Amino acid sequence: MSDPNGSPSPPATSSVFTTGTRIRVHESPAGAMTESTPDQPVSVASASAGVSDGEDADRAYESVITTRDLSVFYGSYQAVREVDMNFGKNRITAMIGPSGCGKSTVLRCFNRMNDLIAGARVEGTITYHGQDVYAPDVDTIEVRRRVGMVFQKPNPFPKSIYDNVAYGPRVNGWKVQSMDDVVEEALTRAALWDEVKDKLKESALALSGGQQQRLCIARCIAVQPDVILMDEPCASLDPIATSKIEDLMRELADDYTIIIVTHNMQQAARVSDRTAFFTADVDDDGVRHGRLVEMDWTKKIFTNPSDPRTEGYISGRFG
Amino acid sequence: MSAPPSTLVDKHAVAAGAEGFLRQQRARNGEKAVFVVLLLAALVSVATTVGIVISLFVPAFQFFDEVPITDFLFGANWSPTFANPQFGVWPLIVGTLLITVIASTVALPLGLGSAVYLSEYAKDRERRALKPALEVLAGIPTVIYGFFALTLVTPLLRWIIPGDGEVPQIYNALSAGLVMGIMIIPTIASLSEDAMSAVPSGLRQGAFALGSNRRQVSTRVVVPAALSGITAAFVLGISRAIGETMIVVMAAGLQPNTSWNPLEIHQTMTAFIAATAAGDIATGTVVYKTIFAVGALLFVMTFVMNMISIRLVRKYREVYE
Numbered sequence: 273m274s275d276p277n278g279s280p281s282p283p284a285t286s287s288v289f290t291t292g293t294r295i296r297v298h299e300s301p302a303g304a305m306t307e308s309t310p311d312q313p314v315s316v317a318s319a320s321a322g323v324s325d326g327e328d329a330d331r332a333y334e335s336v337i338t339t340r341d342l343s344v345f346y347g348s349y350q351a352v353r354e355v356d357m358n359f360g361k362n363r364i365t366a367m368i369g370p371s372g373c374g375k376s377t378v379l380r381c382f383n384r385m386n387d388l389i390a391g392a393r394v395e396g397t398i399t400y401h402g403q404d405v406y407a408p409d410v411d412t413i414e415v416r417r418r419v420g421m422v423f424q425k426p427n428p429f430p431k432s433i434y435d436n437v438a439y440g441p442r443v444n445g446w447k448v449q450s451m452d453d454v455v456e457e458a459l460t461r462a463a464l465w466d467e468v469k470d471k472l473k474e475s476a477l478a479l480s481g482g483q484q485q486r487l488c489i490a491r492c493i494a495v496q497p498d499v500i501l502m503d504e505p506c507a508s509l510d511p512i513a514t515s516k517i518e519d520l521m522r523e524l525a526d527d528y529t530i531i532i533v534t535h536n537m538q539q540a541a542r543v544s545d546r547t548a549f550f551t552a553d554v555d556d557d558g559v560r561h562g563r564l565v566e567m568d569w570t571k572k573i574f575t576n577p578s579d580p581r582t583e584g585y586i587s588g589r590f591g
Numbered sequence: 592m593s594a595p596p597s598t599l600v601d602k603h604a605v606a607a608g609a610e611g612f613l614r615q616q617r618a619r620n621g622e623k624a625v626f627v628v629l630l631l632a633a634l635v636s637v638a639t640t641v642g643i644v645i646s647l648f649v650p651a652f653q654f655f656d657e658v659p660i661t662d663f664l665f666g667a668n669w670s671p672t673f674a675n676p677q678f679g680v681w682p683l684i685v686g687t688l689l690i691t692v693i694a695s696t697v698a699l700p701l702g703l704g705s706a707v708y709l710s711e712y713a714k715d716r717e718r719r720a721l722k723p724a725l726e727v728l729a730g731i732p733t734v735i736y737g738f739f740a741l742t743l744v745t746p747l748l749r750w751i752i753p754g755d756g757e758v759p760q761i762y763n764a765l766s767a768g769l770v771m772g773i774m775i776i777p778t779i780a781s782l783s784e785d786a787m788s789a790v791p792s793g794l795r796q797g798a799f800a801l802g803s804n805r806r807q808v809s810t811r812v813v814v815p816a817a818l819s820g821i822t823a824a825f826v827l828g829i830s831r832a833i834g835e836t837m838i839v840v841m842a843a844g845l846q847p848n849t850s851w852n853p854l855e856i857h858q859t860m861t862a863f864i865a866a867t868a869a870g871d872i873a874t875g876t877v878v879y880k881t882i883f884a885v886g887a888l889l890f891v892m893t894f895v896m897n898m899i900s901i902r903l904v905r906k907y908r909e910v911y912e
C-alpha cells in the first residue's frame with residue numbers, strides 16, 4: 273500500500289523497523305540549531321535551565337520548539353497573547369492552567385492543526401529545530417509527520433487495530449520492508465502489544481478507552497515523529513489507565529520530545545520535567561486573553577514558583 | 592436567600608399527608624388521545640403497504656394461472672397485446688437494466704464526488720448555498736427531465752455519435768439513462784453528504800495529525816466510516832432509477848428490445864405499465880393482469896436489491912460509535 277504522492281521511504285530511519293531495535297527519532301533537519309542552551313533569551317526558565325536546580329544537569333538542554341511573541345486569534349478574538357516558550361529535546365513539558373486559558377490553542381499551533389479551524393490566525397514566530405513552522409513554504413503535512421498529536425478523546429479509526437497503526441506509514445507512502453514489523457514495534461513501544469497481539473484484525477473500537485488511547489499513541493509513533501503533543505490524553509480515562517499512560521510517557525521521553533496539556537496538577541508534577549503555567553487575563557475591555565505566567569523546571573514550579581499566581585493556583589488545587 | 596415560596600411547599604405537604612397520595616391524582620385523557628392518533632397514523636402506512644402488496648400480487652397470481660411463470664421469466668418475446676400474444680418479460684428486463692446501469696454509471700461517481708466536495712472540501716458558505724440548491728434539483732418533476740432528454744440530449748447524442756442514420760435512434764436507452772442519472776445525482780449527493788457530515792470530526796483531526804492530505808482523509812477515513820449511509824443513498828438512487836417512468840416513456844420509447852445496444856429503442860417495465868394502463872384494455876383480461884405481473888416483478892427486484900445492499904453494508908461498514 274503506497275501512495276503516489278508520498279515519499280518513497282521513511283525518512284532516514286527505516287532500518288530500525290526491520291531490525292527490531294528501538295525506534296530512533298528523526299534526524300534534525302539540516303542546519304537545525306543544536307546548541308546546548310535554550311536559544312531563547314526571555315524566559316525565566318532558560319536562566320535556570322540546567323543551572324540552579326542541578327536537576328538534569330548531566331543532560332544538555334536543547335530546544336526543539338521555541339515560540340516568540342506567539343499570539344493566536346480566532347477571528348478578531350485574541351485567545352492567546354504574546355507567549356514565549358521553549359520545549360527541550362527528550363523532555364516532557366506540561367502545560368497547566370485553568371480552562372479556557374489557551375493551552376490547547378497553543379498546542380495546536382505546533383503541528384499547525386489550527387490551520388483546520390476557519391478564522392484561526394497566528395502571530396509571532398514558532399520555530400522547530402530553528403525552522404519557522406509558519407513560513408510560507410512550509411508544508412503542513414511535513415510538520416505533522418514530525419510533530420504528532422494525541423487527542424483528549426481517544427479517536428481510533430473505525431478500522432482494525434492493525435490498520436490503525438499502519439495508517440500513517442501508508443498515507444505517507446513509505447515503502448517499509450514489513451508492515452507487520454512496523455505495527456508490532458509501534459504497539460510494543462506503546463505498551464499495547466501483549467494485550468492486542470492476538471486480535472490485530474479486530475476493530476479498534478472494541479478496545480477499552482485506555483487501550484484506545486495507547487493505540488492512538490502507537491499510531492502516532494508509527495510515523496516516527498520527533499515531538500508528540502498530547503492534549504489532556506487522560507481526561508477521559510480511569511486512574512489505572514491513566515497511570516499506564518503516564519508510565520508510557522516517561523518511557524517515550526527517552527526518544528521523543530513530549531508536550532502535554534493537563535488539567536491534573538498531580539499528573540504534571542509526576543510526569544513532566546518542565547511546566548508552563550498559563551492563566552487568563554482580563555484586559556481593559558473586559559476580554560479574557562490567555563497568557564503564559566511562567567515556565568520552569570517542574571520541581572521549581574511546584575515548590576518555589578516565581579509568580580504568586582502560580583503559587584495560588586497550585587496550592588489551591590493541592591489544597 | 593429567603594425562604595422558598597410557601598405555595599410550592601404546601602401542595603406537597605398536603606399530598607403527602609393524604610391517604611394514597613401516590614396514586615394518579617388527575618385524569619390524563621389527553622395522553623391517551625395522542626397515543627391513539629399516533630397509532631392510527633402509523634397504521635395507515637402499514638395498511639397501505641399491505642394493501643398495495645395484496646392488490647399487486649393477487650392479480651399477478653391470477654396471471655400466472657393463465658401464463659406459465661417459466662414462459663414469463665424466460666421467454667424472449669414480449670407482445671401481450673398481439674393477436675398471438677407472447678409473454679416473455681426478458682426484453683423489458685433488458686431495457687430496465689440497461690437504463691439503470693447507465694444512470695448509475697453517471698450518478699454514483701458524480702453524486703459521491705459532489706458529496707465529498709460538499710462535506711470535505713467546500714467552505715461553510717459554499718456548503719450553505721449548494722446543499723439547498725441540490726435539494727431543489729431533487730424536486731424537479733420528472734416529466735421536465737423527460738422533455739430535456741428528448742429535446743436536448745437525444746439531438747446532441749445524434750450529432751456527436753456518428754451513425755449511418757440508423758443509430759442513435761430518436762428513442763434510445765442512452766439518452767434516457769444519462770438524464771435519469773442526472774436526475775438522481777442530487778438524491779445521492781445529498782444523502783451521502785449527510786452521512787459524511789455525521790462522521791465525528793475527531794476522526795478527521797486524527798487523520799490530519801498523522802500527515803494525511805485532504806484526499807486521504809476523505810477516501811480513507813470519512814468515506815469508509817460513512818459507508819452505510821452512502822450505500823443507502825446509492826440504493827435509494829438506484830431504486831428511483833428502476834422505478835422511474837416518465838423519462839423512459841418519453842426518451843427511451845415503447846418498443847421491447849432484447850439487444851443490449853443503448854443507442855436503440857427500449858421499453859422498460861415501468862414504461863410498459865404506464866403505456867398499457869393508459870391504453871384502453873378491459874379489466875380482467877390477460878393483458879390487464881400482465882400489468883400486475885410486471886409490477887410484482889419490479890417489486891421483487893427492488894426488494895432483493897435492498898436486501899443485498901443491507902447485507903453488504905452490514906459486512907463492510909466501519910461503525911464509528
Ligand SMILES: Nc1ncnc2c1ncn2[C@@H]1O[C@H](COP(=O)(O)OP(=O)(O)O)[C@@H](O)[C@H]1O
Pocket residue numbers: 346351370371372373374375376377378389562
Ligand atoms: N475553534 C475555536 N473557535 C473560536 N474560539 C475558540 C476555539 N477554540 C478555542 N477557542 C477559544 O479560545 C480560548 C482558549 O481555548 P482553549 O485553547 O481551548 O483553552 P484550554 O485548552 O486552555 O482550555 C477560549 O476562550 C475558547 O473559547
Ligand SMILES: [Mg+2]
Pocket residue numbers: 375376377503533
Ligand atoms: Mg483544552
